[in-house]
Amino acid sequence: MSDLEPVLARTEANLESSLETLFDLVRVPSISTDPAHAADCRKAAQLLSDYLTGLGFDASVRDTIGHPMVVAHHEGASPDSPHFLFYGHYDVQPVDPLNLWTSPPFEPSIGVGAKGQKIIRGRGTCDDKAQLLTFIEAVRAYKQVRGNLPIRLTVIFEGEEECGSPSARPFLEANKEELKADYALVCDTGMWDDDTPSICAGLRGLVGEEIRIFAANQDLHSGGYGGIAANPLHIIGRIVAGLHDDNGRVTLPGFYDGVEETPADLKAVWDRLERSMPHVLDRVGLSIPVGEKNRSMLELNWARPTAEVNGISGGYSGQGFKTVIPAEATAK
Ligand SMILES: [Zn+2]
CATH class of the missing domain: 3.30.70.360 (Alpha-Beta Plaits)
Structure with a gap:
């Protein structure tokens, strides 16, 4: 039995409560591009910050020039354990046109996909709310089994990924000492296919003009x-x-x-x-x-x-x- 197997078994055992956390997050309509949803963005940030605090992180919602960031730190086995920075985003795309939705976008549910497989419906489920939670839930299971993490971990969740991340650079620059890490992980990419996870080694950037x-x-x-x-x-x-x-x-x-x-x-x-x-x-x-x-x-x-x-x-x-x-x- 590998070292990780008890942790993986624990993530399976946790699935029900992991889904509850995901659904709570998906219910928050954190549409970052629409100023009418600014309070919802803050609500999603607060929800994540509270959840991370509950897992033993030193977590906070941090103001920016736009929607807030969630920053959370967790100590490792020792002060010189490698430091990992994990990134995700809690904001989502707008939901128009509403008439193309087969279920209300912010009422998450489990349905059946085209191949008969189970799928989760709800805006932001596959970008990026479930992805960021896979990582957090892995941390939760690891801690439940092992008591502590083998690495020092900093988590940063932004709320403007879907609208060009205007606050990201100034925030990173202003907090570069705090966020400096040996490795950075981004969990905002896709699977190779329905059954094959993939590690994405690079992404294209974006410049928008009108x-x-x-x-x-x-x-x-x-x-x-x-x-x-x-x-x-x-x-x-x-x-x-x-x-x-x-x-x-x-x-x-x-x-x-x-x-x-x-x-x-x-x-x-x-x-x-x-x-x-x-x-x-x-x-x-x-x-x-x-x-x-x-x-x-x-x-x-x-x-x-x-x-x-x-x-x-x-x-x-x-x-x-x-x-x-x-x-x-x-x-x-
Ligand atoms: Zn994304």
């Missing part, structure tokens, strides 16, 4: 001005269409500056992996990849930068028609 095009000084009737007045929607359309060339490369000047080529040996491994798995696009109903030519889908997806348009708005898109040439159009 383009706003203004033309006439007011919305115009297309009967009166169509054909002579510039239409911001057409201009946005041309800009968006021009973001990629016919070979799938992004045309923005300097876009690939500093992007390193994937090493050949890594490419070979990824090619083998891609051949051994179901088509990457299968599960989303697609078959032909876009993006740069002559690169595997895994390389495009894992190692190459991408430029995606997330939304275009302007003019009229409600029921029926409106003969408008809008004064303004935007793309994100």
Whole structure:
């Protein structure tokens, strides 16, 4: 029997109460991008801080310029045990469009998935509330069995991961001595498939921009001005269409500056992996990849930068028609 087996057995025995904790957390609508949910974000942070305190952490909810952080420390077997920093986030994405939900997003429940497997329904369950709890519940089981942790542990949970983490850098800089660690673990990634956990060694970052095009000084009737007045929607359309060339490369000047080529040996491994798995696009109903030519889908997806348009708005898109040439159009 390995050293860990009693701990793993304890996590199994704890499952019921672990689920209760998860469901309590999922019930809090901690939508970080919506200011109307600021109090809910704080509530989720407090819930986690209290839970960690109950497990023997020195935990607190810490104010930032935005939603609060949860920071918690736990001593190890000795003062020079290695120090691990564990990161997760308690905030979630908005829930629109509500009519596509088959159950209320903040009323967690256990249901049956497409393959007959048990699934948990509820916003944030798979990003990142259950992930962060897997780690915390592992700590709980370990302590129950062994009494203490073999490592010094600092936990940091943020509440702005889903809205660009504006407070993360200033908070980390202001508290760098306290948060300095030998290892950092992030549990905010996916599984390889339903049965295969994976360790993610890197992630792409994100830069967001909004383009706003203004033309006439007011919305115009297309009967009166169509054909002579510039239409911001057409201009946005041309800009968006021009973001990629016919070979799938992004045309923005300097876009690939500093992007390193994937090493050949890594490419070979990824090619083998891609051949051994179901088509990457299968599960989303697609078959032909876009993006740069002559690169595997895994390389495009894992190692190459991408430029995606997330939304275009302007003019009229409600029921029926409106003969408008809008004064303004935007793309994100
Ligand atoms: Zn996440």
